[in-house]
Amino acid sequence: MxxxxxxxxxxxxxxxxxxxxxxxxxxxxxxxxxxxxxxxxxxxxxxTDHEVLNGDLPTGKPxxxxxxxxxxxxxxxxxxxxxxxxxxxxxxxxxxxxxxxxxxxxxxxxxxxxxxxxxxxxxxxxxxxxxxxxxxxxxxxxxxxxxxxxxxxxxxxxxxxxxxxxxxxxxxxxxSITTGAGAVFNELQPEAGSSIAIFGGGSTGLAAVMAAVVRECETIIVVDPNSNRLKLAKKLGATHVFKSEKEAIAAKIRLLTKNRLDYSLDCTLGGKMVPAAMESLGILGVCGMVGGGSPLHSFKLNHADTLYGKRLIGIVGGGxxxxxxxxxxxxxxxxxxxxxxxxxxxxxxxxxxxxxxxxxxxxxxxxxxxxx
CATH class of the missing domain: 3.90.180.10 (Medium-chain alcohol dehydrogenases, catalytic domain)
Structure with a gap:
């Protein structure tokens, strides 16, 4: 047809x-x-459509x-x-x-x-x-x-x-929506009263915010460079927002949570915020990584940020x-x-x-x- x-x-x-x-x-x-x-x-x-349009993911044309x-x-x-x-x-x-x-x-x-x-x-x-x-x-x-x-x-x-x-x-x-919300509901499964930091305020990250509200997280932090998205994050239930994406963001989150951040979630393309998300965690913290990216993208972690029971898990489609x-x-x-x-x-x-x-x-x- x-x-x-x-x-x-x-x-x-x-x-x-x-x-x-x-x-x-x-x-x-x-x-x-x-x-x-x-x-x-x-x-x-x-x-993911963006990544094909950018040339980060291969395709035949047209x-x-x-x-x-x-x-x-x-x-x-x-x-x-x-x-x-x-x-x-x-x-x-x-x-x-x-x-x-x-x-x-x-x-x-x-x-x-x-x-x-x-x-x-x-x-x-x-x-x-x-x-x-x-x-x-x-x-x-x-x-x-x-x-x-x-x-x-x-x-x-x-x-x-x-x-x-x-x-x-x-x-x-x-x-996108199931990717963000599902990462919280199905994989991280934060307990009521726990803390979570979400890196990226696009549709995936904001879906994760709504899921964290449903899970009754006490502290919900969102990091994004876009002021309008941070305002929307607050309306959706984020308790704290940070505009910076620089290395200092992890120190700010650790100060806010007294080094006890329970969960973090990277929702940025290419996993570029994974190092900060791992560094922000407290002992036994869990970081989820959902942002897709080119197979050529990579990131580095400090050894100290992988110790003390911290875990990094890759999540596809929200599990x-x-x-x-x-x-x-x-x-x-x-x-x-x-x-x-x-x-x-x-x-x-x-x-x-x-x-x-x-x-x-x-x-x-x-x-x-x-x-x-």
Missing amino acids: RATAAIFERSLVSLSRYPKLKLAKIELDEPQEYEVLVKISSCGICG CVLGHEGAGIIEAIGSKVSQFKIGDRVLISFPSCGKCRNCLRDQPRYCELAGPLSFGFQRLDGSHAIKLANGDKLYGNFFQQSSWSTHAITLERNLIKVPDSIDLDLMGPLGC GKTPNAHQQIMQLHEQGKFPLEKLVKFYPFKKINDAIRDSFSGKVVKPILKMN
Whole structure:
């Protein structure tokens, strides 16, 4: 069938020059056995999209990005059993369902997560989309490529969205929101009355703030260079905010917490704040690292900051199980305990370049494209 998608053709030279995507007609395959065709209603713009646009993550070109899609199922493959035409769904992380980690009920750590997310093709090497003139087009980004009016995705990617929830608001649960909130809920699991420092005030970091509030953390610290995001962090429940990203930030946090910071969470791309996050911890503290980055990114830790029972754990997609992790956040949102609407700004699909510019500049925390 034919659809309209945002096509990315060139690399971004620097953050001061934004990419220009163009809308074009594409052709989609029929769904394979375990695939689903979703009419995309909305899709978020995420940090991982940024990394592809920046050239930090490789891709074939031209390609279609987008991995925080939400919409309504229009067709299903012959072996799809958990969903039906007309279901309202959000599209999350892909997994194979067959490797040892998937069989351990740890789909975020699927052994094929790399090729499924960044291979820009199906695992069998075929492509779900092509340009309307028949030319090759790289899709299957996170097995969805949802910067499009329609997307082919895997049944295992999908989570049902209740009729009582705004479907267009749920797409970011597919990646950034679940990544931040899930890191707190599923991996760090802070106790009531504990302290946590969150490095990065984007959508992932602010989702972590909301989760820390739900977990009843007594001290919630947010570090970010953007004053507006720090103000929003305070409104969402942060007890303290710091604008500095320099080395002195760890000393400030240690002074504030009397060297007893229980948890820290790095939500910056490339893990650039991990050293400060580790240095901020008290004895037996735990640091989580969720920010993605180029395979060439690295950081250094002082030996003393790895002693005294401190732990550093890498967290993919917030951990947890699909769809449990997403359903938990949706339930909290319905209860008014997870005000996701405070993070977002909607853009019509034809304004995708404006949305990307505002996302890169930090003007908007979480842009969401509305396809209709």
